Amino acid sequence: xxxxxxxxxEKISLKNHPNFNEAWLQDKIAENPKILGLGxxxxxxxxRKQKNGRLDLLLANFEEETRFEVELMLGQTDESHIIRTxxxxxxxxxRYPQYDHCAVLIAENVTSRFLNVLSLFNGHxxxxxxxxxxxxxxxxxxxxxxxxxxxxxxxxxxETETRLIETxxxxxxxxxxxxxxxxxxxx
Numbered sequence: 001x002x003x004x005x006x007x008x009x010e011k012i013s014l015k016n017h018p019n020f021n022e023a024w025l026q027d028k029i030a031e032n033p034k035i036l037g038l039g040x041x042x043x044x045x046x047x048r049k050q051k052n053g054r055l056d057l058l059l060a061n062f063e064e065e066t067r068f069e070v071e072l073m074l075g076q077t078d079e080s081h082i083i084r085t086x087x088x089x090x091x092x093x094x095r096y097p098q099y100d101h102c103a104v105l106i107a108e109n110v111t112s113r114f115l116n117v118l119s120l121f122n123g124h125x126x127x128x129x130x131x132x133x134x135x136x137x138x139x140x141x142x143x144x145x146x147x148x149x150x151x152x153x154x155x156x157x158x159e160t161e162t163r164l165i166e167t168x169x170x171x172x173x174x175x176x177x178x179x180x181x182x183x184x185x186x187x
Contacts, residue, residue: 009135009142014108015074020134020141022072026056028143029070033059036130036145038068038104055088059104066100067092068128073107077114081105086125102126102151108134110148119149126151 014020026046033041041059044067048055057070069092071085082105089103103125105118110131118129129149135142 007137009137012134012136012141013075014132014134017134022056022074025072025074025132025143029057029072035143036070036104036106037147038128039064041068050088050091052087053084055092058092060099064100065098066102067096068102068104070104070106073105075107076109077105077107077111079114081107082114082118085127086121089125089127100126102128104128104130106130106132106145108132115149122149122151 014025029035030043030046033043036059038059039061040063041061043057044060045058046056048058055069056072057068059068059070060066061068069085069089071081071088073081085103085105089101093099093101105127107129108131110129115129118127121127127149128147128151131146131148133144133146135144
């Protein structure tokens with residue numbers, strides 16, 4: 001195996017860079033959805049029209065019958081993108097209930113304030129939050145996607161085993177109160 005050379009990278013802001021924008025980022029993700037680190041995904045749609053806007057990317061893992069409603073945000077997370085992410089997820093899950101759906105928010109800067117709030121939703125709304133770092137290395141750019149909040153599902157209570165028990169007068173005499181037994185004798 002050949003030795004790797006160390007190179008210094010410089011973090012850049014896509015939001016503030018003149019050559020990059022959200023459409024460029026969508027293109028890169030659509031070319032290779034695996035870069036998100038969410039598995040074997042395929043693009044179903046881009047800029048899917050919704051009631052109050054457009055869903056940036058609709059991705060799917062066809063093997064697991066899962067759909068990912070992806071909202072992209074250059075810069076720092078804000079309330080409107082969080083609400084949009086949840087709204088688009090809700091619209092798609094109601095439209096296609098046969099699939100498992102997950103809301104995905106990708107932002108360049110996920111602030112701890114919003115991460116705390118989003119973690120309160122997680123478990124009720126399947127959600128993944130990804131922080132995007134654009135890195136300049138020499139005269140090239142690379143994108144690094146880091147999951148800062150993963151999907152969390154509330155656990156289902158253990159199913160209790162049901163067993164059939166034969167009940168008779170003796171069984172109830174040992175378990176019921178005398179008052180209840182006297183009341184039953186009236187009927």
